[in-house]
Amino acid sequence: MENYIKFIAKAWKDFIEEGYLNSAVRPEIADSWKRCKNYEVDPLNGRGNSILTGRSIAYRLEQNEDLISIAKPVVKSLCDIVAGSGFVIMLVDKEGYVIEALGDTDIMKSADELKFVVGSLWTEREVGTNAIGTALYLDKPIQTIGAEHYGVKQHSWTCSAAPIHNEDGDVVGCINMSGNYYDAHLHTLGIVTVAAQAIETQFDLTISNKLMNTTFDSVTEGMIVLDSKLNIKKINDKALNILDMKSEKTIKLNITSIIHNVDFKNILNGRADNCNDIECDFYVEGSRIKCLISVLAMKVKNKIMGIVITFRECKYYHKLVKKVMGYTASYNFDNIVTVNSKMKEIIKFAKKVARSECNILIEGESGTGKELLAQSIHNYSERCEGPFVAINCSSIPRELVESELFGYEKGAFTGALKQGKPGKFELADGGTIFLDEVGELPLDIQSKLLRVLDNNKITRVGGTYEKQLNVRVIGATNRVLKDEIKKKNFRSDLYYRLSVMNIKTVPLRERKEDIELLIKYFMEELNSKSLCKKKVVEKAYIEKIKTYDWPGNVRELRNVIERDYYLSEDKMVPLDYLEKEIYEKNVSSDPVNISVLPMDVLEKENIENALEKCNGNILKAAKSLNISRSTMYRKMKKYGIKSVSK
Structure with missing residues (x-):
């Protein structure tokens, strides 16, 4: 190691003073020196210059809250392992800012002198070749020893850094281990690489857990997860809302204390089947909440580990039925x-x-x-x-x-x-x-x-x-x-x-002043639906209608108006058979004495009138009757009706 330190020191001097780059310098370092020269980094410096303070550092820490919370335990554990060995552990964000630093007192003092502190920026462009900046640039672990650092102030240091990635493979930060260059050893690079992988794994787990929790709480049904002792382990926001309970009051609560008519123990033991959409009551603080629940046993390698309950209030399903039915x-x-x-x-x-x-x-x-x-x-x-x-x-x-x-x-x-x-x-x-x-x-x-x-x-x-x-x-x-x-x-x-409140309706024969109003109302409805020419109603027709006692009241009036509408031409007129059935003034109101025409007679006449009105055009006639063309042909065949276009 001593020989390499002397070699790299001379190679650095030759490059800085004469521009000569020894081919024995490893490619990662050589390329970094070239970049630093292009960046016009001062090789006689190497201290941190850009240091965030106040609101800037607070904002930076807030932006990296997830990374810090996930990586801090790993950083702390690593620091405990190397305690007394003269190393400082640094956590850096994706842009190269130091966001966490832990280490022995002496090395932390040296780091302060180098301005290698929380809030300082350690990119190649800022301080030259260093493990943090070069690892982030190359997106791979790297160790820098002595004069491999571009800035002379860092020549007494050895640094090992490894980038940290999120679940999508994007760089989110870097972990670095730095100390005296005489203590340089390849195992330090291995340590930070393993630490970075541990942080990545925890990062994936945390993100997955957050995603699961978000999904769990966004489910539109109430959901409760039970352990093997039927105690509540997890409950989503929808369930808390339905039951009107606080989360802290439900965790570890035994489900049998709030649901009485479900055999959870036999489901847990595999002696009873899962339940789907059964009606059940939750008994919560003196209230009974009617719900429809499903109960599913959670299995891991065919062993039941707990139970998942999903539920909704019965009134939700009643609203759904109201909408569908x-x-x-x-x-x-x-x-x-x-x-x-x-x-x-x-x-x-x-x-x-x-x-x-x-x-x-x-x-x-x-x-x-x-x-x-x-x-x-x-x-x-x-x-x-x-x-x-x-x-x-x-x-x-x-x-x-x-x-x-x-x-x-x-x-x-x-x-x-x-x-x-x-x-x-x-x-x-x-x-x-x-x-x-x-x-x-x-x-x-x-x-x-x-x-x-x-x-x-x-x-x-x-x-x-x-x-x-x-x-x-x-x-x-x-x-x-x-x-x-x-x-x-x-x-x-x-x-x-x-x-308690009694309402007696008025028969139509006692409110004959409404007959004209009702006729016009029904006519407007029929005209709005008709594809043929709109029809009109004359005063004589209305007066004729008023002479009848209407034992069937408004319902009967509506049916007669609709029938006359489809059987009349441009003007509403009572047809002959209707004259005898309804419109004769002295006709008996006894339903037994009213003559009744078979439906097929009415249907045949209706089809013939439609064809005549539409000049024999079968398609138009079918549309006016609101039936399909195939149905029209079938009924014409049934009644022996022939159409001749005019």
């Missing part, structure tokens, strides 16, 4: 077409009712807009963002009414879904349930409905506990429920509990 209210009070004073009073009263939380009973004949009113009340209420679930009580088979309304647990009866099923009341949680034809409910279901109205709790078929809900009930019926009470068909206590 269309459990929304489409109408509001602006959709109620009327100039009738009674109807205006009903709307005014309904708006007041909507702002309350009272149950409502809407009574009235079929076709008077009971559901339209119910939807308007929902959309005008504070529950407008919640679901609106409508169910026709008369359309459900008697044996399925209870499970349809209140749901059932798994295995409740033969044919039940494996995971159970929520009822319409659960799906309406946070919103409104509309029980149309409520007077058709069986008496035994009426008693259960009464209990729900009393305490807002339901019990599923086959269930063992009650579920608290937040549902507003709007009932509707075309029966006179007080008469049904007398006939023992409807419970009086349910009637009074349901009709």
